[in-house]
Amino acid sequence: MSHPSAGMTRTPVCVVRPMTDSTLENREWHLTRRPEGGLADDDVALVSTSLPPPEAEQVRVRNAWLSVDPYMRGRMRDVKSYVPPFGLNEPMTGGAIGVVESVGDGTSLEPGQTVLHQKGWRTAAVLAEDNVRALGDGGSDQPPQRYLGVLGMPGLTAYVGLLEIGGLNPGETVFVSAAAGAVGSAAVQIARASGASTVIGSAGGPEKSRGVRDDLGADVALDYRAEPIANQLMAAADDGIDVYFDNVGGDHLEAALTAMRTYGRVVMCGAISQYNATTPEPGPRNLFMAVSKRLRLQGFIINDHDALHPAFERDMTRWLDDGAVTTRETVRTGIESAPDAFRELFTGGNIGKMLIQLDHPTRT
Amino acid sequence: MSHPSAGMTRTPVCVVRPMTDSTLENREWHLTRRPEGGLADDDVALVSTSLPPPEAEQVRVRNAWLSVDPYMRGRMRDVKSYVPPFGLNEPMTGGAIGVVESVGDGTSLEPGQTVLHQKGWRTAAVLAEDNVRALGDGGSDQPPQRYLGVLGMPGLTAYVGLLEIGGLNPGETVFVSAAAGAVGSAAVQIARASGASTVIGSAGGPEKSRGVRDDLGADVALDYRAEPIANQLMAAADDGIDVYFDNVGGDHLEAALTAMRTYGRVVMCGAISQYNATTPEPGPRNLFMAVSKRLRLQGFIINDHDALHPAFERDMTRWLDDGAVTTRETVRTGIESAPDAFRELFTGGNIGKMLIQLDHPTRT
Numbered sequence: 001m002s003h004p005s006a007g008m009t010r011t012p013v014c015v016v017r018p019m020t021d022s023t024l025e026n027r028e029w030h031l032t033r034r035p036e037g038g039l040a041d042d043d044v045a046l047v048s049t050s051l052p053p054p055e056a057e058q059v060r061v062r063n064a065w066l067s068v069d070p071y072m073r074g075r076m077r078d079v080k081s082y083v084p085p086f087g088l089n090e091p092m093t094g095g096a097i098g099v100v101e102s103v104g105d106g107t108s109l110e111p112g113q114t115v116l117h118q119k120g121w122r123t124a125a126v127l128a129e130d131n132v133r134a135l136g137d138g139g140s141d142q143p144p145q146r147y148l149g150v151l152g153m154p155g156l157t158a159y160v161g162l163l164e165i166g167g168l169n170p171g172e173t174v175f176v177s178a179a180a181g182a183v184g185s186a187a188v189q190i191a192r193a194s195g196a197s198t199v200i201g202s203a204g205g206p207e208k209s210r211g212v213r214d215d216l217g218a219d220v221a222l223d224y225r226a227e228p229i230a231n232q233l234m235a236a237a238d239d240g241i242d243v244y245f246d247n248v249g250g251d252h253l254e255a256a257l258t259a260m261r262t263y264g265r266v267v268m269c270g271a272i273s274q275y276n277a278t279t280p281e282p283g284p285r286n287l288f289m290a291v292s293k294r295l296r297l298q299g300f301i302i303n304d305h306d307a308l309h310p311a312f313e314r315d316m317t318r319w320l321d322d323g324a325v326t327t328r329e330t331v332r333t334g335i336e337s338a339p340d341a342f343r344e345l346f347t348g349g350n351i352g353k354m355l356i357q358l359d360h361p362t363r364t
Numbered sequence: 365m366s367h368p369s370a371g372m373t374r375t376p377v378c379v380v381r382p383m384t385d386s387t388l389e390n391r392e393w394h395l396t397r398r399p400e401g402g403l404a405d406d407d408v409a410l411v412s413t414s415l416p417p418p419e420a421e422q423v424r425v426r427n428a429w430l431s432v433d434p435y436m437r438g439r440m441r442d443v444k445s446y447v448p449p450f451g452l453n454e455p456m457t458g459g460a461i462g463v464v465e466s467v468g469d470g471t472s473l474e475p476g477q478t479v480l481h482q483k484g485w486r487t488a489a490v491l492a493e494d495n496v497r498a499l500g501d502g503g504s505d506q507p508p509q510r511y512l513g514v515l516g517m518p519g520l521t522a523y524v525g526l527l528e529i530g531g532l533n534p535g536e537t538v539f540v541s542a543a544a545g546a547v548g549s550a551a552v553q554i555a556r557a558s559g560a561s562t563v564i565g566s567a568g569g570p571e572k573s574r575g576v577r578d579d580l581g582a583d584v585a586l587d588y589r590a591e592p593i594a595n596q597l598m599a600a601a602d603d604g605i606d607v608y609f610d611n612v613g614g615d616h617l618e619a620a621l622t623a624m625r626t627y628g629r630v631v632m633c634g635a636i637s638q639y640n641a642t643t644p645e646p647g648p649r650n651l652f653m654a655v656s657k658r659l660r661l662q663g664f665i666i667n668d669h670d671a672l673h674p675a676f677e678r679d680m681t682r683w684l685d686d687g688a689v690t691t692r693e694t695v696r697t698g699i700e701s702a703p704d705a706f707r708e709l710f711t712g713g714n715i716g717k718m719l720i721q722l723d724h725p726t727r728t
Contacts (some may be wrong), residue, residue, distance in 0.1 A: 074656070081656045082657075082658075130377075249651075253651075262446075268652075268654045271652045280649035281649060281651075282647060282649055283646060283647025283649060283651040284649045284651070285644035285645060285646055286644060287612060287617075287648070288632075288635045289637060289663075290632045290661060290662070291634065291664070291665070292438070292445045292631050293663065294662075294663050295662070296660065296661070296662045296663075297660070297661040298658075298661070299652075299653075299655035299656070299658050299659050300655070300658055301655070301656070304658065
């Protein structure tokens, strides 16, 4: 596609679109090898590129915030799943917040607008306008990085999981594992805001579990590192659990099955205890309890539930405004920090949403 | 309660109720010890008793057919569940067909009527009239023992499991394990009659698997003794399974999870591979596939689904009448045979419904 040179006569619109004819520096993380176990330094490489100007109906974005999420571990495997695996020697992708730097012909966005998109793991990106969402139109005064966390995919995952998949009713008892994580901390608070009678959360270590109770408002917080979760859960939930929101799998799922009440629901969201496993681990020894207790175990993928997005944003914005939901974020700085930040998800390094902040400030 | 002696003046109603003042011999199986592993001879004892005449609103029944079912293994354990465990040194219970031998005052039943009730594992019983169901009122010309099998609890279990819990839609692919058993053979045929596009059944040994295909009409029958079920299932269901009706657990469940299509449903009905286990066996290593495939695994207990009983009897009677469903029964004879017949359920000794026939013929 041809592009007007700097010396040509320019129409007035070009005045507010400077430098669209120059390239933009970008650094991006490539997956160079599929990890065995945890992500190793040699599995990824930071690659410098120059991005061309945006073409028609494209925008070029400087990223300000990158999301790192446990589900990305699955995309590093060469396994057919609900999303294709990351390609080798290609940039990885993920949620990101950026600021529009320049726009191509025919776009409705303008430079300076803050946008949400999926070309993360990099400092800048060129995207079709249809693949970015402008933030700030809904009247929310929330900082933009919230749209990677409690107002974004993790928050929606908690909302859909508890209310749609789990069918939570007021007065029921809820157990949330990995309750200090991005999805878990949203789930604990949504359960409270939705009328659960008792909310139990688990987290690793005294600081995190204290936060689950004191900051998120769980009735009981269990430190799974202190004692086997099964023992603690039986003591905490002596009347049983109606909805278990599973982010962990393994010993947590087995403990929850034992504690489930008749007609309980297990929301199968994640199994972070197993994502780095090199050989598959055995499932719960008590799965057959699902028959005698008439349990429903159901897995879900958030992409299937776009229809609930408007209700979610309405409810979550209200909960944030009235203080029913608070946000917690762990922020690492600079594109270089992304692999370490990702690894920290599996070693318990984050409280709340794990974010990478880049050097380009957003407008907010 | 006092009872008129033979010499007293008797009202005319007593003329058609002879011998209500005499006792009836009964032999019944008691659980004397909780089995470790499979049922041992010393875990049970055959006890002779004399049954008193029925009191008001009671009937005394000579049993003609006894049901032995895998779920009874669970009741031999001292574990709180959806039904209480069998008491030690008490008669065990289970489905039975009998003939009314005498009736107490105020009953609407008459001697000679064939009834279905739950005081099995014995040759005769006294029951409250409310706890027996008279057969033959619905115009069915099916032999009464069908009401312990395809027209009874096993048939209803298959019906509810496939259609209500599994939500089977026409055109879907169904896999049924233990397809030569009472529930499984009904499930295979109900799936066909309900419009499944492909029905796959597994059974142990060449004779049984041939029967699943040739007699029950499965499109594919897998002999799980010939080769690991996982290998066979992947070859048989190359487009995947929509509904898995699980009677087995263990390797069958793991194989099915791998073969399930997106949005598939696992009907958790039984886990006969594990009922005799003395230590809990690990669950499926691939349970987490429920997330990426958005699977629903749901356990159920047939007692919760009485509301579907009329629809079931209507549909099943029609299917039997028009030949869409055929019945298969394995019959052992005499009260002494009950423990052996029960053990055969776990070693593959039965094809279709396992029954004990006693010495008292029914009217049919």
